[in-house]
Amino acid sequence: MNIIELNGIFVNNFILYNHKEIILIDTGFLNGISFIKNALLNIHKKLEDIDYILLTHGHLDHVVHLKKLKEISGATIICSKEEQIHIDGKYSYKGINLVCDGLEKFGRFYFNYKAIKIDHHVKDGDILNILGGIKVIHLPGHSIGHLGYLFLESKYLFIGDLVNTRRKKHRFPPAIFNSFPHLIPESIHKVYHMNLNGIISNHGPRLSPEEQWNRFRIFAKDYLKQKIT
Ligand SMILES: [Zn+2]
Numbered sequence: 001m002n003i004i005e006l007n008g009i010f011v012n013n014f015i016l017y018n019h020k021e022i023i024l025i026d027t028g029f030l031n032g033i034s035f036i037k038n039a040l041l042n043i044h045k046k047l048e049d050i051d052y053i054l055l056t057h058g059h060l061d062h063v064v065h066l067k068k069l070k071e072i073s074g075a076t077i078i079c080s081k082e083e084q085i086h087i088d089g090k091y092s093y094k095g096i097n098l099v100c101d102g103l104e105k106f107g108r109f110y111f112n113y114k115a116i117k118i119d120h121h122v123k124d125g126d127i128l129n130i131l132g133g134i135k136v137i138h139l140p141g142h143s144i145g146h147l148g149y150l151f152l153e154s155k156y157l158f159i160g161d162l163v164n165t166r167r168k169k170h171r172f173p174p175a176i177f178n179s180f181p182h183l184i185p186e187s188i189h190k191v192y193h194m195n196l197n198g199i200i201s202n203h204g205p206r207l208s209p210e211e212q213w214n215r216f217r218i219f220a221k222d223y224l225k226q227k228i229t
Pocket of ligand 1: 059
């Protein structure tokens with residue numbers, strides 16, 4: 001399996017492929033479609049060849065190009081059913097998260113965003129027979145249906161927005177974007193105790209999955225100690 005990381009302005013997304021399947025994890029943001037198109041051209045493929053779109057969650061910076069990509073490729077859209085309300089732009093944000101609401105409203109207007117339905121709902125523990133097997137890992141906190149995707153052959157876990165990669169250490173996304181912060185410790189605990197070779201997050205500079213995993217373990221160990229004591 002090959003991974004192409006598309007480092008966007010605010011958010012990264014990913015193309016994964018082998019000799020028979022191409023999948024996209026999240027859809028990118030500004031210039032997202034042209035980034036994807038150019039990356040596919042480099043491997044002599046085109047947008048029409050995308051087979052699956054796996055979504056970590058429904059925030060606008062992860063789904064803004066979903067409808068267009070579906071129309072071009074006919075790819076199967078996969079996510080938890082709880083994220084449909086985000087994709088529809090109908091989630092009722094509360095308190096501090098109203099800032100996120102305002103940003104998404106502006107973004108939907110700016111991009112002339114149109115919603116689309118998830119084709120295939122998945123939940124924690126489901127196995128997708130794609131690219132050698134992908135296990136769905138529910139990691140709620142950032143949003144209620146937020147998902148990670150574990151690639152069983154490489155033991156790489158795509159962790160969405162559970163934590164952000166930074167130059168020196170990991171950190172959480174800004175509080176305005178975390179709708180269920182009380183669920184984050186359990187999700188961190190879950191990932192910390194997984195047997196992985198690497199993790200890959202959607203925000204931050206390009207770092208190897210192994211390096212991200214090393215940093216995550218240091219971050220998570222400290223964080224979980226504080227939560228318990
Ligand atoms: Zn997000």
